Amino acid sequence: MIRVKICGITDAAEADAAAAAGADAVGFVFAPSRRQIDAVRARQVAAALPPFVTRVGVVVNEPLERLRALVEGVGLDAVQLHGDEPPAYCAAVATWGVRVIKAVPVVGPLDLERLRAYRAAAVLLDAHRPGQRGGTGQAFDWRLAAPVARAVRVVLSGGLRPETVAEAVHIVRPYAVDVSSGVETDGRKDPAKMAAFVAAARAAAARRAQEPAGSAASADPASQDAVHRRSCAAPDPRGGDQAR
Secondary structure (H helix, E strand, O other), X not given: OOEEEXXXXXXXXXXXXXXXXXXXXXXXXXXXXXXXXXXHHHHHHHHHOOOOOEEEEEEOOOOHHHHHHHHHHHHOOEEEEOOOOOHHHHHHHHOOOOEEEEEEEEOOOOOHHHHHHOOOOEEEEEEOEOOEOOOOOOOOOHHHOHHHXXXXXXXXXXXXXXXXXXXXXXXXXXXXXXXOHHHEEOOEEOHHHHHHHHHHHHHHHHHHHOOOOOOHHHXXXXXXXXXXXXXXXXXXXXXXXXXX
C-alpha cells in the first residue's frame, strides 16, 4: 500500500488532523521556511502523535552533531535531507537507527547509480527551482521518475494536490507521496484536503496495482503528456519552503 506523508506540520492541531486523515508520516521542517518549527514545539507535537505515525525531520546541510541532537531530542523516526549531503553523511545518520530519506531535485533524466550510492531508505524526487530547497509547489515531468521507482523506493513530491495525486501515482507507482502546500488553505493544513489527498492516493494505488506493469495506459506518451500538462501547478504565491 502506498504511504502518504504530510509535510510542514507546525502545531498539534495540524498533526492531529493529519493523523485523523490517515497520513502514515508527518514532516517537521527545521530549515528556514515559513513552516519552520523549533525543536521544543516539535517534540511536544511528536509526543502526542499516534505510535504508528512516522515522525520525519526535514533539514538542509545540518551539522551532524546538531542533527543528532534533533533526532534524539524530538524523537524522530526518520530524517529527510534536502541539502548537498554526500553518501557518507547519509551512512553516518543511518547508524543512529533512524531512516534516511535523501531529497533529489529533478532537472532531467535521473542517474540511478547516483541515487543508489546514497544507500537511503528512500529518495524523494521534487521539482528543481534555483535557490530553493524543495517546497516549490511545482510538478516535474513524472515520466522521469517512473523508471527510477522500479529500482529504488521513491517518495514523489512537488505540486501534488488532491486533484492530481491519482494521476501521479498512476504514472510513477511511487513508494510514497509527499504533500505540503497542496493540502493547505490560507497557509494552514486543511483537514478536508488532507483526507481527500490520502483517499485519492490510496484509491489510485489500489487501482494501479490491478494493472500489469507497462500496460497500454501507462506506456502511452501522448496520454502522459496530457496528464503532466494538467498536473503542473503554479508556484505557491506565498513562497515555498527551503525544504519540504
